[in-house]
Amino acid sequence: MEMIILLRRAAFFLMKELFLCCARHRTICRKLIFGGAITTVAGAFLHMWFLAWHVTVSSDNSLNGSMQLSETLNEAGIDKFQIFPASSVISLNSSIEVIPSVRIKGKRAGVVNIDRRKIDNELKSIASPPPHRIPTSPLDRYIRTLSPIEALVFAKKEIEHAPIITEHPELYAPLFQNVSVFKRSYELMEMTFKIYIYRDGKRPVFHYPQLKGIYASEGWFMQLMEANKQFVTKDPERAHLFYLPYSVRRLEMALYKPNSHNLRPLSNFLRDYVNMIAAKYPFWNRTHGSDHFFVACHDWGPYTTTAHQELKENTIKVLCNADISEGIFKAGKDVSLPETTIRTPRRPHRYIGGGNRVSQRPILAFFAGYMHGRVRPILLKYWKKDEDMKIYRRLPVHVSQKMSYVQHMKSMKY
Numbered sequence: 001m002e003m004i005i006l007l008r009r010a011a012f013f014l015m016k017e018l019f020l021c022c023a024r025h026r027t028i029c030r031k032l033i034f035g036g037a038i039t040t041v042a043g044a045f046l047h048m049w050f051l052a053w054h055v056t057v058s059s060d061n062s063l064n065g066s067m068q069l070s071e072t073l074n075e076a077g078i079d080k081f082q083i084f085p086a087s088s089v090i091s092l093n094s095s096i097e098v099i100p101s102v103r104i105k106g107k108r109a110g111v112v113n114i115d116r117r118k119i120d121n122e123l124k125s126i127a128s129p130p131p132h133r134i135p136t137s138p139l140d141r142y143i144r145t146l147s148p149i150e151a152l153v154f155a156k157k158e159i160e161h162a163p164i165i166t167e168h169p170e171l172y173a174p175l176f177q178n179v180s181v182f183k184r185s186y187e188l189m190e191m192t193f194k195i196y197i198y199r200d201g202k203r204p205v206f207h208y209p210q211l212k213g214i215y216a217s218e219g220w221f222m223q224l225m226e227a228n229k230q231f232v233t234k235d236p237e238r239a240h241l242f243y244l245p246y247s248v249r250r251l252e253m254a255l256y257k258p259n260s261h262n263l264r265p266l267s268n269f270l271r272d273y274v275n276m277i278a279a280k281y282p283f284w285n286r287t288h289g290s291d292h293f294f295v296a297c298h299d300w301g302p303y304t305t306t307a308h309q310e311l312k313e314n315t316i317k318v319l320c321n322a323d324i325s326e327g328i329f330k331a332g333k334d335v336s337l338p339e340t341t342i343r344t345p346r347r348p349h350r351y352i353g354g355g356n357r358v359s360q361r362p363i364l365a366f367f368a369g370y371m372h373g374r375v376r377p378i379l380l381k382y383w384k385k386d387e388d389m390k391i392y393r394r395l396p397v398h399v400s401q402k403m404s405y406v407q408h409m410k411s412m413k414y
Contacts (some may be wrong), residue, residue: 099277143191148240155188194241195231198277204250205269215249217320218297218343222247241291241316242283247271248298263300267307274308289314296320297339302328355410363412364388368405 070157081232082191116339143151162184166173173179207226209219222245225232248266255265278284284292293316296304301319305312305328312328322329322336329336342348355361371377371393383391390412395405 013254045376140191146192148194148238151192152240155185155192158188159185190230192240193231194233194239195225195241195243196233196236196283197226197243197245198281200247200277200280201273204247205254206246207252208247210247210249211345211348212342213249214339214341215297215320215339216345216348217340218247218249218295218301220340220342221295221318222338226230236281236283239283241293244274244277244292244294244315246273246294247302248296248304251304252300263303264306264307266300270311271307272302272312284310287314288315292316293318295337297337302326351406358413361411361413363390364409365414366390366408368392368408370394 015158146154159181159335162180165180165183168179168183171179171183176182199207207222209222210216211219211223225243225247236242251266251269255269256263257265272273274284274289289310292314295318296302297320299321302317302321302323305315305317317334318337319329319334320337320339322334324331342352344350365383366389367376367379367383368390369376371380380391380393383389390408392399395408
């Protein structure tokens with residue numbers, strides 16, 4: 001600090017002497033400017049020479065309108081600071097995209113106005129990486145060290161010795177054959193169960209869910225499963241099940257010729273896909289497809305498997321058309337999926353659920369629809385006369401004007 005004061009006094013003295021000299025000799029204005037320039041350059045040189053020994057950072061202007069800097073950097077404290085480059089640096093294997101620079105608008109120094117909407121739109125377009133799930137207990141950490149088969153063996157032993165419970169705030173015990181076993185098996189499922197999703201297959205048949213209409217159940221399953229972080233694994237060696245991510249509805253729209261009544265092109269397409277999977281990966285041939293599954297809500301879902309014997313017989317089929325009489329759906333192995341109509345994908349829960357409590361619903365059972373198949377005409381014949389049930393072919397206009405289809409669904413017990 002003493003050195004700075006001495007330099008300032010010397011500069012002031014030199015400027016004063018120069019001005020008096022110019023006044024005595026009546027120096028012209030151009031020479032005065034030239035002399036001032038020389039003095040300025042000399043002062044800058046002295047200042048740079050001084051900074052080589054001692055650096056002072058001082059800013060009266062705020063940084064981004066909030067922070068003021070007044071720090072003295074020396075060799076001992078330089079490691080406390082980090083330098084960030086102006087451009088983003090991302091590894092080649094990263095799934096994160098670079099956010100383009102956002103123009104900052106400011107009316108005066110120290111005031112920064114950022115276009116928040118533009119930033120939000122750009123962030124929405126970026127797929128954030130899956131968060132690392134930290135094991136919550138020693139048991140969870142131990143299970144992560146096991147192979148899929150070892151995890152299943154461990155889970156079986158744990159279920160056999162499940163702690164006995166008689167009451168649970170979320171489970172009604174009389175509904176279960178053994179509520180203690182169910183609770184323990186569900187807990188272990190959440191800790192151990194992993195699914196691998198094949199990335200093979202192009203749109204529109206694969207990885208392109210149909211989220212609207214009467215076949216939306218299969219589309220929403222695909223949508224939620226591919227976005228899942230808990231059960232989906234990227235390592236097929238750690239998977240218990242393998243998901244074939246195709247949509248039968250998309251398959252129909254892409255390959256079916258209207259009014260041809262020929263499903264052979266659809267089943268041949270799936271046959272070729274499964275053969276490609278079996279040739280490319282070892283997992284299908286390892287179990288002949290018994291640990292693979294697909295989801296189909298379209299009525300044609302079961303019939304599209306007929307061209308491949310193992311796809312038809314061995315895979316786990318999650319179907320809305322779960323008719324065991326056709327010989328494709330097998331109870332105990334395959335799964336029945338409720339068919340749910342989604343009208344607005346942006347608000348999928350709209351028109352679904354709600355209504356009064358079951359004890360306050362006046363209709364025992366309700367049905368309205370076309371009479372295809374052999375079961376529906378039989379139900380209509382025997383249930384139509386029951387006063388507690390509302391059974392129709394198609395919902396009559398005079399009935400729907402008083403009570404819509406959705407209102408009927410929300411007013412029935414079953």
